[in-house]
Amino acid sequence: MSTPLKQFTSPAGQAPKDFQKLGLEQQLPQFETDWSNNLDGWTQAAIIGNPWSSLNDAPRAGYYNPLVEGFDDNATPVEWTPFPNRLIVYLTQAGSAANPQLGGKPLSMEQVMALADNGEIDINGTALKLYDPQGTGNLLNLPTVRCPQIDWNGPYKPFSPSGPRGWLDEYCEWSITRDANGKLRSVMFTCENPAYYLTLWRINPEAVLGLYKDYIDPSVVIEDLYLRYAYDQPTGKKGEPVIDPTTGRAAYDVTNKWNSGTARVPGQYGGALHLTSGPNTLSAEIYLAGAATIQRPDASSVNAQTLICCAQYGQNFRNSDPFIGFSANSLAGANRITLTDPVGLYLQQPQSFANWKGPKGEDVSQYWKVTRGSAGTGPGGIDQILHAVFEIPESAGFSISDVTIDGKPIEYIGQIANQMKVALSASTLNSIEPPITPCVADRTTAIQPYPVQLLPLELFYGESPSDLPALLKPGSSHQFVLVVQGADAGTTAATARIEFSNPGVTAQVSEFLANATPVPGVTSANGTQGYVMTIKVAANAAPGLVQLRALNPSEAANPSADEHPWASSLAIVPVL
Secondary structure (H helix, E strand, O other), X not given: OOEOOOOOOOHHHHHHHHHHHOOOHHHXXXXXXXXXHHXXXXXXXXXXXXXXXXXXXXXXXXXXXXXHHOEOOXXXXXXXXXXXXXXXXXXXXXXXXXXXXXXXXXXXXXXXXXXXXXXXXXXOOEEEEXXXXXXXXXXXXXXXXXXXXXXXXXXXXXXXXOOOOOOOOOOOEXXXXXXXXXXXXXXXXXXXXXXXXXXXXXXXXXXHHHHHHHHOOOOOOHHHHEXXXXXXEOOEOOOOEOEEOOOOEEOEOOOOOOOOOOEEEOOOEOOOOOOOOOOOOHHHHHHHHHHHOOEOOXXXXXXXXXXXXXXXXXXXXXXXXXXXXXXXXHHOOOEEEEEOOOOOOEEEOOOOXXXXXXXXXXXXXXXXXXXXXXXXXXXXXXXXXXXXXXXXXXXXXXXXXXXXXXXXXXXXXXXXXXXXXXXXXXEEEEEOOOOEOOOOEEOOOOOOOEXXXXXXXXXHHOOOOOOOOEEXXXXXXXXXXXXXXXXXXXXXXXXXXXXXXXXXXXXXXXXXXXXXXXXXXXXXXXXXXXXXXXXXXXXXXXXXXXXXXXXXXXXXXXXXXXXXXXXXXXXXXXXX
């Protein structure tokens, strides 16, 4: 008998600890309500799938919402290695010698580990980068054809996902501190999702600042955390804070200078408080799990690679996405599933430090600290670690670089990462006999806009990656941008139609953008479009998640939900 879940819990149950630490216990109920609403919306979106621009991606009846159907106290852990497997697959296999940038031979594992730590590598005098915000044109290229297998003969395209730690895309990122001699002194590991901090920022930016001061550096000031315009935009000048009109405050920058890149200099910059790579979001994890519940033909379900090519979720050759999907698909073959509460991504400690030794055989386990979350307290006894630090102080007389694992000195963080795992848990509810559904394909007829992000106009131009539902406060009127895929290129402001499930919410489109900013980790290479609109919210609008849909000009008026499904998770009317 399933037990109803009244509210989703924060990852590792961390929120009560944070609010107590910060002396903000009175704000905890609001955060917990907001957090549960986030999870509810993402769960609904995972169940809906993409019926607008794809075939065979919906419905996802094998995934369920525990707020609606209850929750059984069972859990199956799913674990994977946190080192970015795509770097290994694309750069060390024999076929990678065909990559014209690599000088005719694959990279060694040592080169790939150095690349993961530094974000760039020198090949025959040319510095090839995984992230190049200056636009020098030296981005490392990867083959674009990856199904059914990699086509090493091309074409190639610049590395993605972008971002100062974009390549650390296994839901685990790290930041490295070196001493004056270049020796490894400390490394921070995080698998905590950015949405936790985006949600907390909406309630109290000073609370986010407090966590940065506690876990990253006491030198952090609130202005360091502001999202700022990268270029002059219609809503602000380069370098100015991006003001969120729904809160009246500066928006949060998930890749601020204290949570950016893999290098940390205490008192100046760097750190890893939460994940930043575009695919490393909790909403993406939930959506992927929902997509994977659809059962595919046997020939397409042989292994993780065949299944991800068929179902088209996540990134090929990651340790995480293909394995999570394949595991979820196997569980869903006889049961309906959901991710176990508290939903999250969790670091697993090294199973043993017995093979880790200081230069004189010292036990170094004392230098490993779980800083957020906890060890051994999760379903099935898994660790629910959100943040951990391996740090050897100078007083010890040696550094991390002097430590050996299995007799080999630590030169790269990948050697430590390969001793660890990242994990999540899935729970089952009753047994089913799911239908077999053909592989996902793009729609060629009756295409409808697929809504993927709704942001205030200022945050759109500020390039916020936020996946939180937009705040539609009762009695408010603000400009927003709805980012979609699959909108008719001939749409105009006059022919665009945006509808909301809440009758107290209406929109007037003022501009149609044929090319809108892509959403990292969400949108594909098929292009994105945007609707610039003014959303008005009645003073008596009912609170709660709001569904919406964008109709192409050719669609009939007032289609049913079957004819044109509603999208979830993008908007909410809050309780004031």
